[in-house]
Amino acid sequence: MKISIFGLGYVGVVSAACLARDGHDVLGVDTNTTKVAMINDGLSPIVEPGLSDLIADGRRNQRLAATADAASAIDGAQVSFVCIQTPSAANGSLDLRFVVRVAEEIGTALREKSDFHVVVFRSTMLPTTMEHMVMPMLEARSGKKAGVDFGVAYHPEFLREGTAIKDYSQPPRTVIGATDERSAELVASLYAGIDAPLVKCSVRTAELVKYADNAFHALKVAFGNEIGAICRSTEVDSQELMRIFCLDTKLNLSPTYLKPGYAFGGSCLPKDLRALTYLARSLDIQAPVLEAALSSNAVHKQRALSLVTAHGKKTIGILGLSFKDGTDDLRESPTVELVEQLVGKGYKVRIYDPNVTLTQLMGENKAYIDRELPHIASLLVDDLGHLLANSEIVVAATKSRQYAEAVKQLRPDQILIDLVRVCEDRNAFGDRYHALVG
Ligand SMILES: NC(=O)c1ccc[n+]([C@@H]2O[C@H](COP(=O)([O-])OP(=O)(O)OC[C@H]3O[C@@H](n4cnc5c(N)ncnc54)[C@H](O)[C@@H]3O)[C@@H](O)[C@H]2O)c1
Known part of the structure; x- marks a missing residue:
């Protein structure tokens, strides 16, 4: 397939190199001309194990190139991935300036294109950003209807820096939220050789999945560290404790307790959380995550x-x-x-x-x-x-x-x-x- 990738940062350049490796014709697009030149010279603009070799291979067999020209990257491709940055604003909100700019560029280029084109956003964006901002902008600039004249999908990326190529090839699952079945199928076909569950869902579900993932990952780290701090003060080996904890794949590392509904109660959870947080306080250990579970439950009851x-x-x-x-x-x-x-x-x-x-x-x-x-x-x-x-x-x-x-x-x-x-x-x-x- 002919694919263009907007944004040659940590996500975009890995996707570009892996898609070229898998036999597709890939054109990377970036406003940063140094990155464009590096790709065209067969060099990686980021440090990531195995990436330099894939980029050099991609250049050698002419499957990979880069440009700063958005219009040609839409015209010459069937599908475009958008992997530009979505940083935090000073107040913690999502800074969507780069998203607005790229949507304007892609929308303008779509106006000139007669073939069906699918625009796939991979940048992390809050639910409804696609429906309330990106799609109306693409439609306004192109004069065409999303889901009819061109396809739109949101397709979150789950790779981790440092193991990005392995994560690309062995993702936990592939999630595609598309406006129409044709676009969903086209994106899915790119992963035909990858052994992972494929989930097609609504665009806004796909957007929120990525946030639920990262919030849970952060929660896991904070939880582990608070338990670890309590271990230190009670002379328990935190690594051994968590190894034992992780052996429970029935209740601890499992879908159990992850079905949103009503508040928790009963004779154990509230009592034991109170005792553990009391212990932490008496040891002068701050454990805001453990404390917050009880207040979160109280809010839910309210x-x-x-x-x-x-x-x-x-x-x-x-x-x-x-x-x-x-x-x-x-x-x-x-x-x-x-x-x-x-x-x-x-x-x-x-x-x-x-x-x-x-x-x-x-x-x-x-x-x-x-x-x-x-x-x-x-x-x-x-x-x-x-x-x-x-x-x-x-x-x-x-x-x-x-x-x-x-x-x-x-x-x-x-x-x-x-x-x-x-x-x-x-x-x-x-x-x-x-x-x-x-
Ligand atoms: N880094 C990660 O591990 C990771 C993993 C999953 C998802 N994400 C998400 O993916 C997105 C990209 O992250 P990243 O770390 O790759 O970002 P990055 O900052 O490394 O790269 C973004 C690139 O987009 C380019 N760009 C900006 N506007 C452009 C435009 N109009 N046209 C073409 N190129 C443009 C920038 O020059 C830059 O090279 C973010 O939303 C991030 O939250 C990141």
């Missing part, structure tokens, strides 16, 4: 309360009281707190939870609920149908198949607040459906 109270309706039916389905453990259940606040504000609350039988609660669990919700007996009901029929708002607070079926019976005048993604078809409820997460 969001749930606001979601319920936003509608001016007073009769609330709650599905599930324990902290998760399949248990009668009420200790630190976020729903117990929610009910307590609603009752305190004068709402008429009814709760259905077949796992919770008051006469069978005992020990700490019973003491907790007697303390937090002494009037619970008057709120719990056995008849799910009656609760559904007589609630203006129904709140699904634990995930169960029974509740998924039950909410299907709701009338058009009733509101569903789904805290745990119990509902499979959210669209069926239209604007009566509300959730804490997207």
